[in-house]
Amino acid sequence: MAKNNKSNDPMAKLVALCKRRGIVFQSSEIYGGVGSTYDYGPYGVEIKNNISRLWWKEMTLNHDEIVGLDSAIILHPKVWEASGHLKEFHDPFVECKNCKRRIRFDEFIKECYAILMRKFNIISKAFDNGELIKPSQLSEDSPERQVMERILELAEFQQLSGIKITSDDADEIVIEYVLKNYNQCSTCGAKGTLLPPREFNLMFRTNMGPVENADSIAYLRPETCQGIFLDWKIVQESNRLKVPFGIAQIGKAFRNEITTSNFIFRTREFSQMEMQYFVKPGETSKWINHWKEQRWNYYLSLGIKEENLRWYEHPQEKLAHYAKEAWDIEYQFPFGWGELEGVHDRGDFDLKAHQEASGKDMTYFDDGTRERYHPHIVETSAGLNRTMLAVLADAYREDEQAGEQRIYLALDPKIAPVKASVFPLVKKGGLREIARAIYEDLRGQIPVFYDEQGSIGKRYRRMDEIGTPYGFTIDFQTLEDNTVTVRWRDTLKQERINKDRLGTYLLEKLGTL
């Protein structure tokens, strides 16, 4: 455990709270931890489940035309060829860090040689009136002389040794020369922004069956939506769905990110909540706007403050290979704005790609209008883990009570892992027995927590840290009039209500479970 100054870093404080209360913590910790893997403890899994259940409910219960699906994580390898992920995720690329444009490596080599030849032409004209230039005619420290000498050295080495020099060796020299001396992006024109070629292999690769060979290679899905695209016709036909309709799925996806960062914000294993909405061509923008509004409201319903949310529209040149129009909902994390969800126009890219690759018909026939077409897809794709991080970051509060710092999570009651605590003020005088009875009555229908240990203040604080919104305390007045104290997490205010009304009180406050 590294020592660092946590006193002023809100993220560090949130991470510490998550570990202290067993909400989220480093996975495989007894072996020193694996980078970027986290486990969700008892309260963490409740919070995560609450968020995903609210999403599921919003999608499937509130919409007749949206149905659920749980597709496989490992799909046929050809899926990823057709979807473009193998090509886009696998080849070496040279990337411009300014405009983020990636140039395929083989294209880039051609560009490099073109630059080199152009340069030599210019030099040879200047020096030699168009005659072939010799290295000695170039100034000692010119980059052209250096690259030329190195290539000649290679040729000489090949001649003397008989060892064949591959074109890769020469390529390396030329690429190095271009990156060092003429590093300019052909798309945006920025200078010095091209990064050395690297292989982007973002899919987790594994093998189907015990034999490892080229034929058995399989991939863990890098996005959940492909399963929806493969299954959409059977879902549509078996459920007699008519365009527009949607298919919702919650599941894990895996990406071999180059780097991971910011706690559970970017991890290699993560959960997506995706709803793919199948619409008639030409109606896309109407539905994009519809879902933008719907999805925005979802985050408000989780209790996230609206001023911490914003829309970000992807500029055309940054769009993913499948997207035509793309909007992201971003949250203002302590470390900056970060994407929570994308509302994207995927057009008919996916269905057409799978039709072509599989040879299976992927069109929809509209019985009403007698039209046959590939539906266009409006995608809403949310990250569950980062949504939970946003919810936690948004709920984290510190205040001061009687000179003592209090840390609490102002979670929406719908999200809170425990809805109410049940405490006897003290153990004696029969209070414990009444508290126990109330607790036994509530649990099983509502998540509640019983505690009798330590002072009442300490018990409240423990509940504050996991965001329990209500505290029921059984005191001596309970013996007289059957009322208990309800204590609110955020304001610390109290009221008294009849002990038989606690269940309905909670259900009223929660609105839903």
Place this chain on the structure above:
RNA sequence: GCGAGAGUAACUCAGUGGUAGAGUAUCACGUUGCCAACGUGAAGGUCGCGGGUUCAAAUCCCGUCUCUCGCUCCA
């Protein structure tokens, strides 16, 4: 990937060659009339890992791993 720093109890840390410690947290019992009270006690540690030097290593040396910060990167 590069540079710097850090790894000792669940947490925060002290401990410069000679019996591994404190505070907080946890648990038990007592006490306790509403916001981290108190008393007594208990449990909890391969000092990141491996090797070396030494009569003796948490401490010195070498290697290694992990984490943090800054660059870099981030479908």
